[in-house]
Amino acid sequence: MNKIKISGFVILSFVLVYIALGIGQAWINPFFPASAMEQTILWELRIPRLLIAFAVGGLLALAGSWFQVLLGNPLAEPYVLGVAGSAASGAILMLMMAAGSVWLMSAGAFAGALVGIVIVMAFVHLGTGRLLLAGVVLAAFWGAFITLLLALMPEHDISVAFAWMMGDLSDSDIPVAVLLIVWVIALVYGLFLSRSLDALLLGEKHATMLGVDVPKLRRVLLLLASFVTAIAVTAAGTIGFVGLVIPHLMRLVFGSLHRMVLPASAIGGGLLLMLADAASRSVIAPAELPVGVLTAMIGVPLFLWLLLKKT
Amino acid sequence: MKTLLITAILLLLPLHANAERILALSPHACEILAAIGAVNDIVGTVEYCDYPESVTRLPKVGSYNRIQVESAMLLKPTLAVVMNDGTKAVKKLRKLGVRVIVSNPTTISDMLLEIKRLGSFSGHVQEAEMLVKRLTQRLSDLDVMKARRKIPVFYEIWFDPLIAAGGGSRIHDVLNRAGLENVFAELPMEGPKVNVEAVLRAAPEVIIVPTENRNVAEREKFWKQWLGEDITVISVHADLLHRPTPRLLDGLEELMKKIALLPMQQAGQHE
Numbered sequence: 001m002n003k004i005k006i007s008g009f010v011i012l013s014f015v016l017v018y019i020a021l022g023i024g025q026a027w028i029n030p031f032f033p034a035s036a037m038e039q040t041i042l043w044e045l046r047i048p049r050l051l052i053a054f055a056v057g058g059l060l061a062l063a064g065s066w067f068q069v070l071l072g073n074p075l076a077e078p079y080v081l082g083v084a085g086s087a088a089s090g091a092i093l094m095l096m097m098a099a100g101s102v103w104l105m106s107a108g109a110f111a112g113a114l115v116g117i118v119i120v121m122a123f124v125h126l127g128t129g130r131l132l133l134a135g136v137v138l139a140a141f142w143g144a145f146i147t148l149l150l151a152l153m154p155e156h157d158i159s160v161a162f163a164w165m166m167g168d169l170s171d172s173d174i175p176v177a178v179l180l181i182v183w184v185i186a187l188v189y190g191l192f193l194s195r196s197l198d199a200l201l202l203g204e205k206h207a208t209m210l211g212v213d214v215p216k217l218r219r220v221l222l223l224l225a226s227f228v229t230a231i232a233v234t235a236a237g238t239i240g241f242v243g244l245v246i247p248h249l250m251r252l253v254f255g256s257l258h259r260m261v262l263p264a265s266a267i268g269g270g271l272l273l274m275l276a277d278a279a280s281r282s283v284i285a286p287a288e289l290p291v292g293v294l295t296a297m298i299g300v301p302l303f304l305w306l307l308l309k310k311t
Numbered sequence: 312m313k314t315l316l317i318t319a320i321l322l323l324l325p326l327h328a329n330a331e332r333i334l335a336l337s338p339h340a341c342e343i344l345a346a347i348g349a350v351n352d353i354v355g356t357v358e359y360c361d362y363p364e365s366v367t368r369l370p371k372v373g374s375y376n377r378i379q380v381e382s383a384m385l386l387k388p389t390l391a392v393v394m395n396d397g398t399k400a401v402k403k404l405r406k407l408g409v410r411v412i413v414s415n416p417t418t419i420s421d422m423l424l425e426i427k428r429l430g431s432f433s434g435h436v437q438e439a440e441m442l443v444k445r446l447t448q449r450l451s452d453l454d455v456m457k458a459r460r461k462i463p464v465f466y467e468i469w470f471d472p473l474i475a476a477g478g479g480s481r482i483h484d485v486l487n488r489a490g491l492e493n494v495f496a497e498l499p500m501e502g503p504k505v506n507v508e509a510v511l512r513a514a515p516e517v518i519i520v521p522t523e524n525r526n527v528a529e530r531e532k533f534w535k536q537w538l539g540e541d542i543t544v545i546s547v548h549a550d551l552l553h554r555p556t557p558r559l560l561d562g563l564e565e566l567m568k569k570i571a572l573l574p575m576q577q578a579g580q581h582e
Contacts, residue, residue, distance in 0.1 A: 037512075044537075163471075163504075170506050281506065286495065287477075287504060287505055
């Protein structure tokens with residue numbers, strides 16, 4: 001059964017990659033570009049961009065699945081909990097204070113993500129409802145903080161900050177190769193933790209009984225999720241709901257064991273963001289839509305549906 | 312005695328009423344008012360009102376879309392020229408008895424009409440008419456310089472994210488005046504976000520980069536990498552071209568001169 005699902009997933013992935021590569025302002029056959037210009041567009045514009053989308057989407061989905069275990073809550077996700085917002089706040093703050101330094105901006109995003117997660121953690125023991133409320137309020141707070149920065153910022157920086165807030169995959173300050181390496185490391189490390197994650201999903205007591213050092217696992221997950229969120233936000237700005245939709249979908253298809261969920265999410269998240277990016281380039285071409293708008297359009301109805309289903 | 316006093320006051324009143332106390336609440340309003348000799352009537356400006364020199368010393372009351380009503384009212388204005396009519400601050404100014412004029416010209420022809428309009432509102436009709444006459448003459452002089460062939464150009468409003476000038480934008484009108492073809496004319500937005508692929512497909516022959524907070528040499532390198540060594544990248548003065556003021560014609564002239572000097576243009580004229 002699983003073999004059929006996996007082969008289906010692989011075939012679907014190839015089809016989706018083919019579509020994401022082909023569509024745009026005009027269709028390009030990925031195997032046979034018709035002209036030298038199409039060749040350039042395909043290899044030097046679309047492929048690097050889709051690789052950024054793949055890595056960022058995969059990282060967001062991984063972060064989402066970790067958050068869901070860490071907080072014991074299926075609706076947890078960096079964007080919903082305001083962690084993407086706090087990471088963006090840190091990054092935009094550094095953009096203002098030290099313009100042009102990618103590493104300082106990444107450090108700002110990382111520090112921001114960490115602050116965001118630590119605040120969220122304080123609400124975990126209060127249950128799903130309060131946790132989500134805290135997330136909503138925190139997201140509003142970080143939104144206001146970013147608006148404050150925008151008000152203080154010189155006017156010409158605003159379009160840069162705005163692109164950040166809505167997600168922008170056209171180029172990444174972190175090289176594509178680095179993003180892909182981070183994707184691999186995050187996935188491998190996640191797989192290494194997958195048994196402990198499965199145990200923690202069943203409850204803290206259960207996990208302790210199975211010999212998992214729960215406090216340590218939480219600390220590791222906290223750092224891992226912050227790091228991954230920070231990298232994704234630095235590369236592409238805040239893009240919501242990939243981390244929510246994908247792990248859910250993958251659990252539906254492959255069950256809840258993390259040795260399946262994590263790789264499937266890392267790939268599925270990448271594919272979803274690739275498709276969203278392809279759509280953002282195509283819908284009003286030659287102009288572009290912000291990709292974060294599209295993921296929210298898909299993600300919010302799904303999120304609400306999940307909320308309804310739970311109660 | 313009482314009657315005499317009242318008469319004297321009534322006689323003096325029109326003199327005071329004549330000179331408006333103007334809030335110039337956008338950079339282009341400052342420039343136009345200064346150009347028609349109303350600079351002494353301006354009592355307050357906003358951020359980025361930096362031309363001419365004489366307006367920079369005036370008190371500032373916020374930015375063009377975020378006006379501080381309190382500091383504005385302290386200047387006892389009678390007239391306010393605003394760019395964005397929709398804000399609450401502007402409504403408040405109106406409520407408090409300030410006459411509000413909305414000014415947001417999107418084409419050069421509109422800008423000329425705007426000069427006349429601001430002239431009549433501020434009581435500088437003659438200066439305004441003379442200025443418009445001069446500018447109209449200059450425009451028709453410039454028209455002769457216009458390229459024979461409409462060269463397709465990409466105007467890079469911003470580079471990260473990449474923003475083009477849409478069909479409805481002020482820059483689009485400027486490009487038209489210069490006899491150039493805006494490759495993103497079909498897009499209805501003012502500043503559509505585009506990408507390198509869209510620019511490649513639009514196949515511009517010239518890239519125009521405004522010298523506003525960016526390294527023109529770097530942008531030139533960037534575009535040569537994508538469009539080949541043959542692509543021409545020229546830079547223009549952003550403050551001149553981006554504001555609907557008399558100085559726009561300086562910017563237009565600068566742009567047209569640079570275009571006229573291009574090899575492709577000179578080749579075209581020999582035909």
